[in-house]
Amino acid sequence: MAKLFRAAIMGPPGSGKGTISKRIAQSFGLQYLSSGHYLRESIAANTEAGVLVRSYVERSMLVPDHVMTKLMLPRLEQLIDHSWLLDGFPRTLSQAQAMNNLCQLDLVISLNIPFETLRERLSERLIHPASGRVYNMGFNPPRVQGKDDITGEPLIQHDDDKPEALMARLRHYKDVAKPVIDLYKSQGILHSFSGTDTDRIWPYINSLLSTKMHTQPSNSVQTQTP
Numbered sequence: 515m516a517k518l519f520r521a522a523i524m525g526p527p528g529s530g531k532g533t534i535s536k537r538i539a540q541s542f543g544l545q546y547l548s549s550g551h552y553l554r555e556s557i558a559a560n561t562e563a564g565v566l567v568r569s570y571v572e573r574s575m576l577v578p579d580h581v582m583t584k585l586m587l588p589r590l591e592q593l594i595d596h597s598w599l600l601d602g603f604p605r606t607l608s609q610a611q612a613m614n615n616l617c618q619l620d621l622v623i624s625l626n627i628p629f630e631t632l633r634e635r636l637s638e639r640l641i642h643p644a645s646g647r648v649y650n651m652g653f654n655p656p657r658v659q660g661k662d663d664i665t666g667e668p669l670i671q672h673d674d675d676k677p678e679a680l681m682a683r684l685r686h687y688k689d690v691a692k693p694v695i696d697l698y699k700s701q702g703i704l705h706s707f708s709g710t711d712t713d714r715i716w717p718y719i720n721s722l723l724s725t726k727m728h729t730q731p732s733n734s735v736q737t738q739t740p
């Protein structure tokens with residue numbers, strides 16, 4: 515059996531985690547797990563947990579660690595025999611420690627994207643709520659304006675992508691992510707990518723994964739795109 519491979523992708527809102535994850539999942543056959551997707555699913559189900567989750571997401575606040583680990587860890591347990599890519603989890607040191615008790619990551623991708631680029635992208639991000647499909651008015655527009663390509667249903671903008679929520683989310687991301695990034699750096703599994711264009715960053719990630727998925731984990735550290 516091929517060796518299992520576990521990866522996570524980190525970066526501020528709008529850094530391209532979802533876009534790049536989709537490419538990784540397609541190119542390398544990793545199972546894709548997105549914390550944002552599971553949270554929105556739980557909000558839509560309107561369960562007791564969903565109502566609680568909504569109260570945080572709507573205020574652009576991080577959902578408490580114990581709620582997140584309860585949501586995500588059972589899913590990882592179910593995938594014990596699979597290779598996967600995690601997007602949006604772990605986001606805090608406490609989440610990273612909880613996950614460490616269950617499984618070890620082989621590789622973490624961290625995206626460093628300038629603030630102005632994030633602001634522009636998120637102001638143009640449109641979502642198909644039922645499927646989570648993501649569009650961008652400039653980068654990957656829907657075929658028909660405001661409509662999902664597959665279902666033709668209307669696209670929406672997340673409340674937390676609106677400018678008033680954005681600054682708070684970005685500031686908060688930096689504070690919370692730093693210790694997580696430091697942890698993975700100290701474990702020698704962190705790879706950072708900087709730039710303004712996903713299409714320019716992607717070949718570096720593609721080549722990193724091609725190498726890593728076909729070799730044993732090594733002690734590489736920082737990978738900066740030019």
Ligand SMILES: Nc1nc2c(ncn2[C@@H]2O[C@H](COP(=O)(O)OP(=O)(O)O)[C@@H](O)[C@H]2O)c(=O)[nH]1
Pocket residue numbers: 525526527528529530531532533534635636638639640648649650651652653654710711712713
């Ligand atoms: N203009 C532009 N938009 C991009 C690029 N990469 C991703 N996007 C768009 O930027 C928005 C944020 O990307 P997404 O993958 O959802 O980021 P996430 O919040 O980190 O998961 C989406 O609307 C994407 O379609 C890029 O290189 N240029």
Ligand SMILES: Nc1ncnc2c1ncn2[C@@H]1O[C@H](COP(=O)(O)OP(=O)(O)O)[C@@H](O)[C@H]1O
Pocket residue numbers: 526527528531549550551553570571574575576577578582601602603604605606609674683
């Ligand atoms: N691991 C997490 N811990 C706490 N809250 C989270 C986590 N993942 C997602 N969230 C919440 O869900 C919201 C949407 O997350 P996500 O879809 O990953 O979008 P983004 O990367 O654009 O922030 C976040 O703003 C936050 O409120």
